[in-house]
Amino acid sequence: MKRNPKQRLKHSLIISAIALMLLIALTSCFDANEIDDMIYIVCVGVDRGVADKWRITLQYENLKGSSPQSQSGSSSSSGDDQNQQGKEEDSLKEQVEDQGNISYVTIDAPSFFAGIDMLNTSISRKISFMHLQFIVFSQELAKSEELSTFLAPIMRFREIRETVHIYITKNKAMDIIKANTPIIGTALAKDHLIWTRESESTGFFPHSILNNFYNSLKSNRRFPITAIISLNEMKNFIEEGKPYKGELKSGGEYLSGKLPRLGLNQLEIWGVALFDGDIMVGELNGKETRVLLILRGEFERAFVNIEDPANPDYAIPLDVTVREQPKIKVNIKNGKPVITVDIKLDADILAIQSHVYYENTVNKKVLEEACANRMLDEVEKLIVKCRDLGVDPFKFGEYASRQFLTIQELEEYNWNEKFKDATFIVNLSVIVRRTGTMMKSSKIISPEGQPKEVE
Amino acid sequence: MIKEGNFGPSEAIILITTTIVIKVFFSSPVSLFIKVGTAGWYATIISGLTAMLGFTFIYRLLKRFPGMDLVDIYKESFGKVLGAVVTFLFALYLFFVAESNLCEFYQTMRVYVFPLSPNWYISGLFVIALFIISYLGLESLARVSKLLIVFLIPGLLVILILAWSNYNINNMFPIFGYGLDKTILHGVIRSSAYGEVILLAVYASNLQGTRFIKHEGYYSLLISTIVISLILFTFTMCYPYYRLQEMVAPMYNLTTLIQFGRFFTRVESIFLFIWIVGSLIGISLIFYSSIWLYCKIFNINDKRPIILAGCVILFLISLLQKDIISVITGNVSLIRYYGFIPYFIIPLLALIVAAIRRKKGDSNETESEAKAQT
Numbered sequence: 020m021k022r023n024p025k026q027r028l029k030h031s032l033i034i035s036a037i038a039l040m041l042l043i044a045l046t047s048c049f050d051a052n053e054i055d056d057m058i059y060i061v062c063v064g065v066d067r068g069v070a071d072k073w074r075i076t077l078q079y080e081n082l083k084g085s086s087p088q089s090q091s092g093s094s095s096s097s098g099d100d101q102n103q104q105g106k107e108e109d110s111l112k113e114q115v116e117d118q119g120n121i122s123y124v125t126i127d128a129p130s131f132f133a134g135i136d137m138l139n140t141s142i143s144r145k146i147s148f149m150h151l152q153f154i155v156f157s158q159e160l161a162k163s164e165e166l167s168t169f170l171a172p173i174m175r176f177r178e179i180r181e182t183v184h185i186y187i188t189k190n191k192a193m194d195i196i197k198a199n200t201p202i203i204g205t206a207l208a209k210d211h212l213i214w215t216r217e218s219e220s221t222g223f224f225p226h227s228i229l230n231n232f233y234n235s236l237k238s239n240r241r242f243p244i245t246a247i248i249s250l251n252e253m254k255n256f257i258e259e260g261k262p263y264k265g266e267l268k269s270g271g272e273y274l275s276g277k278l279p280r281l282g283l284n285q286l287e288i289w290g291v292a293l294f295d296g297d298i299m300v301g302e303l304n305g306k307e308t309r310v311l312l313i314l315r316g317e318f319e320r321a322f323v324n325i326e327d328p329a330n331p332d333y334a335i336p337l338d339v340t341v342r343e344q345p346k347i348k349v350n351i352k353n354g355k356p357v358i359t360v361d362i363k364l365d366a367d368i369l370a371i372q373s374h375v376y377y378e379n380t381v382n383k384k385v386l387e388e389a390c391a392n393r394m395l396d397e398v399e400k401l402i403v404k405c406r407d408l409g410v411d412p413f414k415f416g417e418y419a420s421r422q423f424l425t426i427q428e429l430e431e432y433n434w435n436e437k438f439k440d441a442t443f444i445v446n447l448s449v450i451v452r453r454t455g456t457m458m459k460s461s462k463i464i465s466p467e468g469q470p471k472e473v474e
Numbered sequence: 475m476i477k478e479g480n481f482g483p484s485e486a487i488i489l490i491t492t493t494i495v496i497k498v499f500f501s502s503p504v505s506l507f508i509k510v511g512t513a514g515w516y517a518t519i520i521s522g523l524t525a526m527l528g529f530t531f532i533y534r535l536l537k538r539f540p541g542m543d544l545v546d547i548y549k550e551s552f553g554k555v556l557g558a559v560v561t562f563l564f565a566l567y568l569f570f571v572a573e574s575n576l577c578e579f580y581q582t583m584r585v586y587v588f589p590l591s592p593n594w595y596i597s598g599l600f601v602i603a604l605f606i607i608s609y610l611g612l613e614s615l616a617r618v619s620k621l622l623i624v625f626l627i628p629g630l631l632v633i634l635i636l637a638w639s640n641y642n643i644n645n646m647f648p649i650f651g652y653g654l655d656k657t658i659l660h661g662v663i664r665s666s667a668y669g670e671v672i673l674l675a676v677y678a679s680n681l682q683g684t685r686f687i688k689h690e691g692y693y694s695l696l697i698s699t700i701v702i703s704l705i706l707f708t709f710t711m712c713y714p715y716y717r718l719q720e721m722v723a724p725m726y727n728l729t730t731l732i733q734f735g736r737f738f739t740r741v742e743s744i745f746l747f748i749w750i751v752g753s754l755i756g757i758s759l760i761f762y763s764s765i766w767l768y769c770k771i772f773n774i775n776d777k778r779p780i781i782l783a784g785c786v787i788l789f790l791i792s793l794l795q796k797d798i799i800s801v802i803t804g805n806v807s808l809i810r811y812y813g814f815i816p817y818f819i820i821p822l823l824a825l826i827v828a829a830i831r832r833k834k835g836d837s838n839e840t841e842s843e844a845k846a847q848t
């Protein structure tokens with residue numbers, strides 16, 4: 020149908036009016052936020068406050084580029100201990116001098132959101148949490164009932180993603196933030212992102228994200244856990260002394276912050292904090308953390324040291340991976356849970372210090388059994404430890420929920436209480452799949468020209 | 475005057491399916507999870523089956539009055555005055571649904587995406603787009619929806635697949651939720667979630683005949699049931715039931731959890747596209763249907779002034795909503811729990827009344843329709 024010129028003009032005018040309206044409406048120029056109008060908080064530390072209920076520390080990249088700048092720490096607080104805090108601040112300034120493009124601020128505030136508003140008056144950029152990487156709480160808070168009063172409300176906050184990591188620290192959260200500077204490169208967020216992925220290759224700490232922690236906090240069938248981040252004061256590293264003659268260690272026996280090491284980065288993410296509801300009730304070392312991750316189906320791979328079955332003074336490091344996710348069955352017998360766990364692991368030989376020929380079929384079996392027994396022992400010890408603490412960080416309760424038809428029945432059973440009476444049957448098998456780049460370990464020849472026997 | 479034109483069965487199925495499915499992106503699933511817990515994914519299958527039963531009545535009604543649309547059928551069945559009143563009330567109801575969906579849309583947008591934008595801004599832009607679509611007519615809406623479905627379905631599938639690392643089969647248990655009785659009860663009542671299938675009867679005269687409408691109706695309901703059940707299934711796998719009961723829009727929360735390595739994160743933008751475009755198609759169809767019914771009752775041929783007035787009223791009423799709570803627990807809840815009455819009970823009543831009053835359509839129409847179909 021052809022339109023007359025008058026109609027065409029009318030249509031053109033209408034379309035032009037709509038286009039003009041959209042043009043004006045969609046530009047959002049007058050209140051737009053440019054990228055450098057904001058500061059993007061990367062880490063948040065939460066302690067108990069002195070001048071107010073919470074002490075909140077925010078760390079952010081200050082957009083000054085990667086060149087070292089003058090110090091950027093600042094702190095605002097009120098109270099009788101200001102002088103003392105001033106001294107602390109001076110020492111702190113020394114510590115963060117090298118942070119360069121990273122700054123932090125601390126404030127005592129009645130709530131998280133009040134704190135943000137209070138800080139926004141002293142920072143010339145709008146605070147944004149869109150790129151937040153982790154929130155660290157002090158152990159003092161975690162052991163009181165106050166953690167959930169802080170954490171649960173921020174789940175509503177759209178800027179904080181549920182994939183943010185949650186840590187507990189035995190130090191002050193503020194001190195963790197002060198020490199949190201990238202040793203390699205300058206990007207704070209990238210540093211943390213790469214760091215957390217080490218969980219997958221070491222198993223010494225879990226991926227404890229906000230979503231999982233919050234879900235567990237409200238659960239009637241599992242208990243929350245978080246990774247622990249600590250300041251290592253390097254006191255466990257003894258530079259001079261007698262050579263170590265004790266029993267063979269796996270490397271995971273240490274608690275968080277106690278690794279015998281020396282180096283630039285004071286921080287270490289290591290181990291697990293166990294919670295009963297919102298109260299921290301215990302801590303796992305690195306070795307126990309690996310076992311926990313295996314049982315939770317979150318373990319990927321790790322180098323595991325086991326005693327050489329033929330020469331207990333020597334270690335055989337194995338590259339352990341999971342063959343399949345653990346099979347867990349929970350039956351309720353006479354009102355008490357009976358938990359059957361079936362774990363299947365694969366291992367690659369990384370080294371044989373004793374040079375024993377474990378690569379042949381018979382010895383390989385011996386090695387597999389030794390590894391399985393060692394792991395089984397660790398699994399059983401951990402389950403007993405957690406049962407005695409009255410917490411189920413393994414998520415066995417989720418498997419137990421299969422035994423109930425309705426939510427009312429599950430809630431009535433009260434898994435969190437019944438777990439204390441649970442009995443366990445654990446089966447664990449290990450298969451050595453590969454032997455590294457060698458098929459046989461020949462013995463080393465002694466100065467006398469004879470094959471050297473290991474002691 | 476808007477020329478309505480005709481569109482094929484595939485466009486009709488896409489249009490109805492999109493309008494039905496879009497609800498799952500908002501707060502509807504949450505109220506279902508509150509009532510039935512972990513059983514939400516199959517409670518919706520019960521709703522879908524109930525809607526199919528309800529649609530059978532609508533189909534029977536159309537078969538009884540071949541070649542006629544819902545307005546004419548109501549007039550025939552209930553009598554001219556009562557029929558017009560019932561249709562007018564139904565038009566008002568559809569307008570109320572469009573308004574509630576619009577409010578839910580902009581309130582949810584403000585919660586998750588545009589917290590600083592005022593209500594009038596989000597609602598206003600949406601209504602402008604809705605006006606343009608309605609102004610161009612039903613056929614344009616149908617064609618656009620067929621074009622966009624090519625992006626909507628793959629986008630939705632990408633989100634559901636990418637979220638797999640967050641799925642936990644144990645979240646499905648206890649399998650009966652708060653009890654099978656409650657699941658069946660709420661499943662049946664919430665059949666209104668699929669009620670938009672009645673719009674096929676509203677536009678019956680623009681479609682290819684009763685037999686086609688039958689196929690379009692059942693296919694729309696089948697596809698919608700499968701898609702909604704699949705989405706609710708993934709929600710249940712991803713979050714424990716007590717978490718699902720807390721959220722405003724679980725679909726958005728789900729997309730924020732997606733993380734593959736360091737680079738593939740923040741895929742909400744894909745979802746936002748699906749969310750906005752899907753909502754636009756769905757709300758436009760419902761709004762346009764209410765205008766259509768209104769014009770039909772009063773024999774108004776030119777719908778354009780009514781569309782303009784309708785858009786202004788829709789915009790203004792949407793701004794009257796006090797808060798998101800009153801929208802979700804008030805309007806949406808009301809629609810979900812009593813919506814089956816206008817969608818399925820009134821057509822059933824019309825069928826019964828027509829049978830009692832021995833009212834029937836023109837038999838010549840039946841014959842000509844049968845010939846056209848063959």
